[in-house]
Amino acid sequence: MKEKTIYEHLREKGLSRRDFMKLCGTIAGMMGLEFVPPVKAPGKIPGPGPEAVVAQALTTRPKLPIIWLEFQDCAGCSEAISRSSSPLLSNLVLNDLAIEYHETLMAAAGFQAEKAKEECLKKYFGKYVLVVEGSPTLADDGIYCTVAGKSNLELLKEAAAGAAAIIATGNCACFGGIPAARPNPTGAVGVTDLIKDKPVVNIPGCPAIPEVTTGTILHFLILGELPKTDHLKRPLPFYGNTVHDHCLRRPFYEAGKFAESFDDEGAKKGYCLYKLGCKGPTTYNACAGLKWERGLSYPVQSGHPCLGCSEPHFWDGGGFYQGQSAPILRLDKNSTATLVGAGLAAGAALAGLNAVKKSRARKAIKTAASEKVSSGTGEEKKEG
Amino acid sequence: MKSQKTRSAINTYLKETGGWVASQLEACTRCGICAEACHFYQALSNPEYAPIWKLEPLRRVYEQRFTVAGKLKLALGLEKKLTDSDLEHWSKIVYEACTVCNKCAHVCPMGIQLGPLIHEVRAGMAAAGVVPADLAEATEKQKTIGSPLGLSDEMWRERIDWITDEWEVEIPVDKAGAESLLVFTSIEIMKFPDNLAAVARILNRAGENWTVSSTGREVVNFGYFEADEELTRLFLYRVFKAAEELGVRKIIISECGHAYEAFRWEAPNMMKVPKGVEIVHISEYIHHLWKTGRIKLKEGAFDGETITFHDSCKIQRRGGIIKQPRELLGVLAPKSFREMTPNREQSMCCGGGGGVISIKEADSNRYAVFEMKLEQLREVQAGAVCMVCSNCRLQFVDSLAHFNFPVKVHGLAELVSRALV
Amino acid sequence: MNWTEIMNFSRGLLLHVSMIIFVAGMSYRLVRVLLLGWQRDRATNKGSKLKGVIVNYLKGLLVLPFIPWVRRTFRHNELTFIAGGLFHLSLFVVLAFGTAHIMVWKSLWGFGWKSLPTPVLAFFSSVGIISMIVLLINRLTHPVLKLLTRLPVWINWLVVFLPMITGFIMARHLWFRYEVIFSLHLISVSLLLIWIPLGRISHFLFYFFSKTIHGAQAGKRAVTP
């Protein structure tokens, strides 16, 4: 039996053709196919236009199977999706456009759930998209994250084997995230550190911006491939600019007007948060463009400096409220004293050697002088 | 490879390199600004005459012997060790193209005491015996005969008698119980006897209880020019010994800059100096006599043609006797006294100090520098120039004659004595 | 290794190690010089050493770098003097009042202060860069400087210039991704910190020796330094 296409599915649910076309436009926008500043469009799409491309895909493709695994995480990324600014949209993606296995969100539990997953993996082998949330752990063969008796490494390998593409969502899955913060006791790593033979895309953030995750899923659904990425495998449409690039406080930055504390005049006037530790200049994320809660706001807008949550090891990059330029490792009083001591000791040692050389020179000069005197007038000898 | 010569020089540098030398060598940023301060560089444009370059031997020894970085540079072949030929090369530079005037120290943005440091470089040369022949000869004469000009004891006495007769002044010799001991230079006694007579006349008029000494009779210190520590001490010692024997309270240094430097600032750091004996320069002493009313001067005695004042490096810039001669000139020639520029601390050296004038090979350097002095004289249209150092005076007289430039040269004492009322 | 990692490395370990070398190296150098021994000056003073020292610092810090013609000889080297003075002024302004740099001081000392407006900083850093180029050209052409300048002196110039130019580019957000230019800035700063104890940039420390010595020498002789 031929699978139902998404379009057919939607029509069955009672969507009019007109609404369908509207939906296609929305989807195109979410994917960044249409230029929605400041999200970058990945070049020109061939064919009649973005909506048409989307419509074409939806009318010909069946629902996309998605398998969503969680490892060491807080489920914050899932939370973010389920409560995202556009619940309709994420509903749409997760219910209407895709068939989904999601351990946390699904109704089934225990053996039932395990069974459902196994069936899913088998049935859609080679077709499904694997979404990973949370970091796999390497230490002690991955026993720190075990589900149904299987270590997360096993689980990941097993699920990756049949995946058409893998989407790592959240800083944990991408780069290890909070679990990987020093001293990283569980040996947490990113998915890309383990899976080399499959197309993987990273959607870092803590949590990942839900629209970016869904947008990337849509991208795969509509265009059949993962979006173009940067050197950290982050989709360029969403990670092509820094938070700083499109920050609404930027004019204050340019003018050198900074909030010095969270409650000073500057903070009230909306000055730049650089001095309060903003990591915006080095953080590639779509916050400033897409914003959160239906475009309501984002951290910097609400008065909090960017933490750099979409960058590797943001947790270890110096204090959140410490300036970006502040050295990460600092010399405290004691180590400075030790260093000065070491320098002093070395200097004194050399000075000792030099003193020996000096006194030798002095002696040599004296001998030479006494020779000179014995052959000269001898007059100067009287003066010491 | 290293000869005894170089070894002596190196030993001297090692001995002299205390924190004082090292910290200043470390402070140099190689900005080259000092070059433009030096009259020898200004006149001759030889980059090797840059004051800081004159310190090369000292710097090299310091870095290579005392610092890790220096040893590293040696190992990497970035620098070479000091050799005999280096010594000879720099000997010409530090003796023939430096008057140790220390103008450079006032220009260096770091305030590095280049003059005194160059003196240390000379010390190494002196220890190695790499000193220009003329200078070494004069030093030897001072050591053996007692005067760099070779003036023997008898000749000295004859000259004193002659001056006494010729100028009709009394010059007490070896007078026990005198208050002050006047020590002057052989240059004065041979070439500028008028100056000596003038000083004698002033002191007599002031009722000063003074004397000259037949043993401590030479104020010039060629050991100090050479920077030979032992000889410097010896020549100072002769005068101090005479002072102690005569029981004076004061040593009056006549018109000689280097001598004043050696007696006033160096001696206490080199040797035991007689206690309670004050060192004064004749120009400040004359000023003192005038200020305290012991001599009276005819106001405006030399008004007429423009008269200017040449600041001697060791007496003005390094001696601090800046106001006094000007106040005196302000009385002697209130209308026609004009300052050359630059003046006071910033004045330009005449080019003959530091022993340069005694070295024949340095003559061309000396004259080249003097051309700049001529320029300054011309600027103020000086008819006469007055100074308080007979070494400068020698340079002026010789070079003015060389360039055939009609300006009269006076010692300050000479002017004062002529204006006594 | 990608630029993000390089940035974290240069902000972290590299800068840390270079600060260690800087602190230990400078203490080493200072003691080595101090312990060479100092002689007491026994000559009686004519004027006040202290006064000489104070006047010398005031003159050196306030007057000389900016008004080169106060001394007549400077007519020969106005360029070196003006460029040198402006370079130092700009360096101090940028290091002391640049926002990013204030954050460094704050992290080291626990307190910060207000920064200057960015356009003012931009002005000073361009002045600094231009004067460094002027100084370089002068060094390449002036006969005395050609004689004096050996490899280490060229390195001095380079390790100061690199942080200045990369900092300028970074603050203007020109050409590079921020983490790239940030890394380059910090790498060059680290180079500078490592080089300072080895080369002559340490003159900022010995300046206080020679400047004090000159002031005291002039003061004791009762002349203006």
Ligand code: HEM
């Ligand atoms: C730990 C040491 C340092 C750190 C962390 C640091 C960091 C920074 C940062 C982050 C900026 C860019 C500020 C912005 O984006 O607006 C900057 C600018 C700059 N830095 Fe540094 N810097 C350091 C040391 C230095 C040093 C030693 C120099 C000079 C020798 C220097 C010269 C500059 C200059 C010229 C600018 C441009 C300022 C402007 O035009 O506004 N920096 N620095």
Ligand code: SF4
């Ligand atoms: S990235 Fe942040 S929000 Fe997402 S799972 Fe990790 S810790 Fe939670």
Ligand code: SF4
């Ligand atoms: S608040 Fe942060 S992101 Fe915004 S301009 Fe300032 S530094 Fe850049």
Ligand code: SF4
């Ligand atoms: S002391 Fe005088 S003569 Fe010697 S280098 Fe300095 S400026 Fe030139």
Ligand code: SF4
């Ligand atoms: S002026 Fe001073 S700092 Fe500059 S090169 Fe000469 S001695 Fe060195």
